[in-house]
Amino acid sequence: xxxxxxxxxxxxxxxxxxxxxxxxxxxxxxxxxxxxxxxxxxxxxxxxxxxxxxxxxxxxxxxxxxxxxxxxxxxxxxxxxxxxxxxxxxxxxxxxxxxxxxxxxxxxxxxxxxxxxxxxxxxxxxxxxxxxxxxxxxxxxxxxxxxxxxxxxxxxxxxxxxxxxxxxxxxxxxxxxxxxxxxxxxxxxxxxxxxxxxxxxxxxxxxxxxxxxxxxxxxxxxxxxxxxxxxxxxxxxxxxxxxxxxxxxxxxxxxxxxxxxxxxxxxxxxxxxxxxxxxxxxxxxxxxxxxxxxxxxxxxxxxxxxxxxxxxxxxxxxxxxxxxxxxxxxxxxxxxxxxxxxxxxxxxxxxxxxxxxxxxxxxxxxxxxxxxxxxxxxxxxxxxxxxxxxxxxxxxxxxxxxxxxxxxxxxxxxxxxxxxxxxxxxxxxxxxxxxxxxxxxxxxxxxxxxxxxxxxxxxxxxxxxxxxxxxxxxxxxxxxxxxxxxxxxxxxxxxxxxxxxxxxxxxxxxxxxxx
Amino acid sequence: xxxxxxxxxxxxxxxxxxxxxxxxxxxxxxxxxxxxxxxxxxxxxxxxxxxxxxxxxxxxxxxxxxxxx
Numbered sequence: 001x002x003x004x005x006x007x008x009x010x011x012x013x014x015x016x017x018x019x020x021x022x023x024x025x026x027x028x029x030x031x032x033x034x035x036x037x038x039x040x041x042x043x044x045x046x047x048x049x050x051x052x053x054x055x056x057x058x059x060x061x062x063x064x065x066x067x068x069x070x071x072x073x074x075x076x077x078x079x080x081x082x083x084x085x086x087x088x089x090x091x092x093x094x095x096x097x098x099x100x101x102x103x104x105x106x107x108x109x110x111x112x113x114x115x116x117x118x119x120x121x122x123x124x125x126x127x128x129x130x131x132x133x134x135x136x137x138x139x140x141x142x143x144x145x146x147x148x149x150x151x152x153x154x155x156x157x158x159x160x161x162x163x164x165x166x167x168x169x170x171x172x173x174x175x176x177x178x179x180x181x182x183x184x185x186x187x188x189x190x191x192x193x194x195x196x197x198x199x200x201x202x203x204x205x206x207x208x209x210x211x212x213x214x215x216x217x218x219x220x221x222x223x224x225x226x227x228x229x230x231x232x233x234x235x236x237x238x239x240x241x242x243x244x245x246x247x248x249x250x251x252x253x254x255x256x257x258x259x260x261x262x263x264x265x266x267x268x269x270x271x272x273x274x275x276x277x278x279x280x281x282x283x284x285x286x287x288x289x290x291x292x293x294x295x296x297x298x299x300x301x302x303x304x305x306x307x308x309x310x311x312x313x314x315x316x317x318x319x320x321x322x323x324x325x326x327x328x329x330x331x332x333x334x335x336x337x338x339x340x341x342x343x344x345x346x347x348x349x350x351x352x353x354x355x356x357x358x359x360x361x362x363x364x365x366x367x368x369x370x371x372x373x374x375x376x377x378x379x380x381x382x383x384x385x386x387x388x389x390x391x392x393x394x395x396x397x398x399x400x401x402x403x404x405x406x407x408x409x410x411x412x413x414x415x416x417x418x419x420x421x422x423x424x425x426x427x428x429x430x431x432x433x434x435x436x437x438x439x440x441x442x443x444x445x446x447x448x449x450x451x452x453x454x455x456x457x458x459x460x461x462x463x464x465x466x467x468x469x470x471x472x473x474x475x476x477x478x479x480x481x482x483x484x485x486x487x488x489x490x491x492x493x494x495x496x497x498x499x500x501x502x503x504x505x506x507x508x509x510x511x512x513x514x515x
Numbered sequence: 516x517x518x519x520x521x522x523x524x525x526x527x528x529x530x531x532x533x534x535x536x537x538x539x540x541x542x543x544x545x546x547x548x549x550x551x552x553x554x555x556x557x558x559x560x561x562x563x564x565x566x567x568x569x570x571x572x573x574x575x576x577x578x579x580x581x582x583x584x
Contacts, residue, residue, distance in 0.1 A: 078547075084563045085540035088570045092533035095574060218555025230559055231547045242543040250541055273582070280575035287567045294560065 004157040005328070011337025012156065012344065015198070016172070019191045019345050023179030026186040035378045040184035040385065041360045042111050042268045049274045049281070051189055052265075056278060057285045058192030059265040059353050060256060061087075062141075063148035063346035066199065066292055071319040073296025077228025079241065080293055082248045087286040090253035093426075095279035098257065099272030100429045100513040106267075107512045112357075113263050113425045114365030120428050122504025123436035124369055129443050130421050131365035134260040135358050135391075137414035141259070142354045142395035143407040145347040146173070150399070151317050152340040155324035166400055172344070177392050180352045181385050185268055188352040195349050198342035200288060206339075207291045210298045210330050223301035238471040244462045251478030255419040258426070260357035261350060272515060292323075299326040351392070359387035409459045416450035416477040423488050429513065432506050438491035446484030450476055529580050532573040540566050 030046050032039035047055060065083070072080035101116065110116045113134060118127035146169060153168050179187040214220050221229065234240025256262055269275050299322040304310060307329065313321040327339045363384040368375060375383065398407060420443045423434060453463045453476045463476040539545070540563060549557040 078559060081560065081563060084567065088540050088563075088566055089537055091570065091574055092530075092536060095533070095577065096530070216555055218552070221552075221555060221557055229549065229557060231543055233547070242547070245543050246541045250537075276578050276582075280571055280578055283567050283571035283574070286570075287564065290560075290564050290567060 005333055005336065007333035008337035008340060009156050009158070011334055012152075012341045015194075015338070015341035016175075016344065019194055019348070020175050020179065022190050022194065023175070023183060023187040026179070026190040027183040029186050029190060034182075034184055035381050037360065037363065037377070037381045037384055038109065038111055040381050041356050042264065043185040043189055045106060045268055046270050047189060047268050047274070048270050049277045051193075052269045052274050053278055053281050053284075054192040054196050055189045055268065055353075056262075056265040057282055058188065058196055058346070058349040059261055060282075060350075061285045061289055062145060062350040063343050064141075064144045065289065066343060066346060067148050067151055067320050067323055069289060069293050070296035070299070070323045071321075073293045074299050074322040075296075075319040077224065078231050079245065080296060081290070082245050082252075083293060084286060084290045085246075085249035086252045086256075087289060088283065089250060090256055091279040091283060093253060094257060094266075094282075095276050097426050097429050098266050099275050101263075101425075102267060102269060102272045102275055103514055104429070104508050104512045108508065111264075111267060112260065112361050112364050113258070113421065114361055117424050117428060118365065118369070119507035120432055121424065121434075121436035121439070122506065123440070126424060126436045126440045126443075127365055127369070129440055130424060131361045133417050133421055133443075133447070134258075134361050137418040138260050138354050138358045139391070139395060139398065140407045140410035140414055141261075142351050142358075142391065143398040143402075144411050145351040145354075146395065146399040147320065147404055147407070148347040149344050151320050151324055152343050154316060155313060155321065155328060156336075156340060169399075170396070172348070173392065173396050176348050176352055177389055180355060180388055180392075184385075185264065185353065185356055188349045188356075189268070191345060191352075192349045195342060195345040198338060199346060202339040202342045203288045203291050205335065206295055206298070206327070206330070210295070210302070210326070213330060214298065214301050220297055220301040224297050228300075237469060238473065240473060244473045244475070247474035247478040248461060251419060251475035251481070252415065254422055254426075254481065255415050255477055258418045258421050260361055261354040264353055264357040264360065295323055295326065299323065302326055302329060304329060351395070355388045355391045355395075356384075358391045359384040362387045412459060412461055413451060413454055415461075416454055416480060417447055419477040419481045420446040420450070420484050422481060423485055433492065434488055435492040435495040436504070438488045438495055441491055442484040442486075442488035445487050446480045449483055450480035453480065527577070527581050529577045532577050536566070536570045536573060539569070 027034060030044065032044040034040045038044060069080055069083045105111070105116055108119055110119060114127045114131040117130050118124060149169060149172055158168055159165065211217055211220060231241040231245055234242055266275060304322060304325045305314060310321065310325040313325055324340065327336050331339065363380055367383055368380065423442060424439045427434065457463045457476065461475055462473045463479060465472045465474060465479055546559055546562040548559065551558055553561045
């Protein structure tokens with residue numbers, strides 16, 4: 001790889017230094033008693049429409065997304081654009097379901113999905129299943145954020161051997177861990193504002209400047225081969241790429257808000273109204289994600305892969321190197337520093353929220369439920385702070401000692417696992433008609449079927465479902481969610497017919513779900 | 516909890532504006548083609564980007580009318 005890009009690195013380090021200061025200063029922002037878990041782990045539920053927009057935007061559209069989606073467009077073409085319908089259809093879901101969850105969680109002091117399910121269905125084992133699924137699905141996701149940092153560090157020419165090679169990543173991580181510990185959710189909320197502004201600047205600059213350099217969009221798309229330009233039309237007896245595209249979009253949208261970090265970001269809003277407003281405002285990020293996906297095509301048109309100075313980077317990072325390489329190729333060094341800082345800081349925001357969310361889950365739904373049933377408020381908050389550190393060390397170990405490909409595959413499986421919590425959490429926001437044991441068995445069967453299907457499909461996200469002589473390739477998570485729902489409905493009817501046992505009390509009342 | 520005191524659980528016909536979005540973007544046969552291009556961008560791409568804006572407007576409309584009623 002080429003030498004260190006000092007100009008870019010200087011800008012990068014300056015911006016990193018600024019957000020480090022901001023992360024610590026955030027402890028005093030909208031001041032609250034950080035020895036209470038809802039203050040540390042939910043920012044005191046005090047974020048209005050604008051802060052929620054930055055926080056949830058920075059939380060859902062992660063650095064990894066910004067690297068991986070253009071990388072997929074670069075490698076696989078049109079299929080990568082499923083990220084756009086995915087991040088369109090998720091907002092009606094946000095609008096309808098999450099204000100209800102916000103009100104009931106606010107009323108009862110719930111801070112996790114596990115808390116809600118425990119109260120709604122009165123079944124600690126179902127709540128435990130929701131909790132473990134959330135933690136397990138989150139861990140590889142945190143690890144993947146670090147891939148974003150690794151790629152931009154590598155692109156700036158930082159390399160070394162042994163400990164030195166990992167040192168910059170360790171420093172970034174130590175910063176992340178320290179400000180999360182001291183400031184809780186206020187840290188990523190304040191940093192998200194800086195990060196999102198940098199990302200928007202980068203995206204719009206790239207979409208205006210690079211096509212001018214390459215001679216316009218017509219020339220760019222002319223350089224994309226026909227097989228990548230559109231989805232392959234399905235052949236006979238199969239729905240081909242069409243069903244894969246649509247189910248990837250819909251399944252991903254259903255799964256996203258079930259992730260603990262999404263829940264944490266949404267529950268930190270100051271009202272259900274702030275959430276509904278954001279269903280109309282957050283598509284701003286979707287638009288930017290679409291622009292970024294197009295950058296993958298810019299990289300094809302610029303012939304990035306054939307340039308000798310980037311050969312080493314592609315060898316090390318694969319197609320994930322496409323966007324950083326294009327930035328280096330197209331922008332002056334100082335702007336490369338801004339763009340890379342956007343990606344690097346963009347990794348810290350979701351990583352911080354994810355570790356807080358996992359810590360909240362462990363503290364509330366495992367430790368308090370099964371180990372120490374009556375902690376003081378201070379003990380509870382302190383436990384969450386420690387767990388957030390442990391979670392991050394775990395993710396760091398993951399990325400240092402396990403091949404990146406493994407983290408990517410686990411994150412894929414994570415999507416299949418997390419969607420299995422939909423019946424209890426999202427449908428639970430509307431009804432407690434389901435028997436809680438039926439939900440638990442549905443969860444278990446969905447998780448098992450999804451895992452085995454994904455492994456039999458060589459850990460590709462889609463599974464070629466054969467039915468009645470036709471093949472319907474589709475997102476494994478989506479298919480197994482349907483299976484899960486069928487099991488939950490049938491078993492609820494069976495258990496009701498058996499009058500197996502009186503349902504446990506519902507701690508929530510219908511009126512709790514509204515303003 | 517100082518939001519509006521209204522009960523807002525009821526179905527609203529305006530929610531059909533949500534359904535429209537699902538149909539518009541989740542049926543690839545509608546848009547899996549190159550022509551007509553716009554500023555050199557194939558239909559597949561600008562159609563879906565246009566839907567981002569339509570969806571945001573739909574959601575804003577639903578917000579405003581359900582908040583008022």
